[in-house]
Amino acid sequence: MEHLNEKECKSAGMAVRDTLEIISGKWKLILLLTFYKKGKRRFRELVKELNISPRVLSKELQELEMNKLVTRTVRNTRPMTVEYDITPxxxxxxxxxxxxxxxxxxxxxxxxxxxxxx
Amino acid sequence: MEHLNEKECKSAGMAVRDTLEIISGKWKLILLLTFYKKGKRRFRELVKELNISPRVLSKELQELEMNKLVTRTVRNTRPMTVEYDITPxxxxxxxxxxxxxxxxxxxxxxxxxxxxxx
DNA sequence: CATTGCAGTATCCTTTTAGTAACTGGTTAC
DNA sequence: GTAACCAGTTACTAAAAGGATACTGCAATG
Known part of the structure; x- marks a missing residue:
């Protein structure tokens, strides 16, 4: 951030903060790294592998999805499954x-x- | 982060998380930007300018200081003052x-x- | 010697974030 | 039909972060 005036500085701060909030929280990074390492994962898989409560997992995944960082895909399997994965x-x-x-x-x-x- | 193995990935995650935690929190970025824009600031100045409670300010500044991001300088003025500023x-x-x-x-x-x- | 200004702490309170556990609704398998 | 998986939700609890306010200790001022 080189030599910003008042206004530039404020909007730069906002952009930084946006980024910060998107990857903040106890699980965001862990989830992204899990997909990065192991590929797509189902909801229950994540609950078991990470020892995260379904309530929290659900919320985190929704936020990541809202930010287009992960996709949610419903599969027509015997017991229905949902796959999550990172996006390009x-x-x-x-x-x-x-x-x-x-x-x-x-x-x-x-x-x-x-x-x-x- | 290109093609990391299990171990590399974990330590990379830790480093990212360290950085994340240092700049996380409601006031860290605001404080750093304040010093960046306006230069060194006294404790009371910050309390008034930012509308931050002294309790929280004190804690945030201590954390920033621990991470060597800001300096704390005591001045021998009439009522004693303390100046905070960002480090190189x-x-x-x-x-x-x-x-x-x-x-x-x-x-x-x-x-x-x-x-x-x- | 009461008042003001300073830096910071102590006490208490509110809000946000994360966690627990039980439950819904749907499907297959016995 | 009941037991067993799935993906989530609901209602409640606990812990962490942030905030309000009053206070301490110090020095100068009036």
Whole structure:
């Protein structure tokens, strides 16, 4: 964020906050990473694998779906199943997550790494 | 995050989460942007300008300070004052905030922009 | 020596977020 | 028909985050 005036700064803040809220919460990142690693997943699978309560899972998935980060697909199987998976669009989040990962690692050095040496 | 194995993925997730937690919360971003825009600020100034309760402000500033994102400087003035300001290190957060801003703006298009056209 | 301004804490309260557990409604399998 | 899965919801509880307000301790001012 280079040299912003008042207005630019406020709208930049809003955009950052939007992004922040979308990936905030205890489960958002975990869910996205689960889909990323293991591919599509059914509702019950997620409940069992992650030990998340169905109530919370339902809410989180709805929010992710609203933001077009995951898709919800109903399958006509014997007992009906619903598959969730990340969207191609979700991959664009990489441009945010990658820097966050790098900064997080750098920061760990900055904080812990220098704890003793100073 | 390109093609991570199980372990890499988990540690990447941790780093992302670390970063996320540091800038999460109702006031962190607002505080950093305030320092960025207006420079150093005293405790009472922040309380008044932002309408934040001293209790919460105190906590937020402590957390930011622990993460070396802001400095706390005691001044020997008539009534003693304390100045807070962002550190040079804090500027490295730009590498995270800039992509977050860009993605946030893109996302606003993706979500709102296409609400009508589809 | 009461009043004001400062930084911050202590106490209590409200709101938000997350979790538990029981339940609905539908389908198949016995 | 009843037991067993599925995807979720409902109603309640617990924990975390945030807020309001009064207060402490210190120094200068009047």
């Amino acid at each position: 669009y979700c991959r664009t989040l990489g441009s945010v997550l990658q820097p966050m990962k790098e900064w997080g690692e750098l920061h760990r050095q900055e904080i812990i790494g220098k704890k003793n040496s100073e | 290190y804090c500027r490295t957060l730009g590498s995270v905030l800039q992509p977050m801003k860009e993605w946030g703006e893109l996302h606003r298009q993706e979500i709102i922009g296409k609400k009508n056209s589809e």
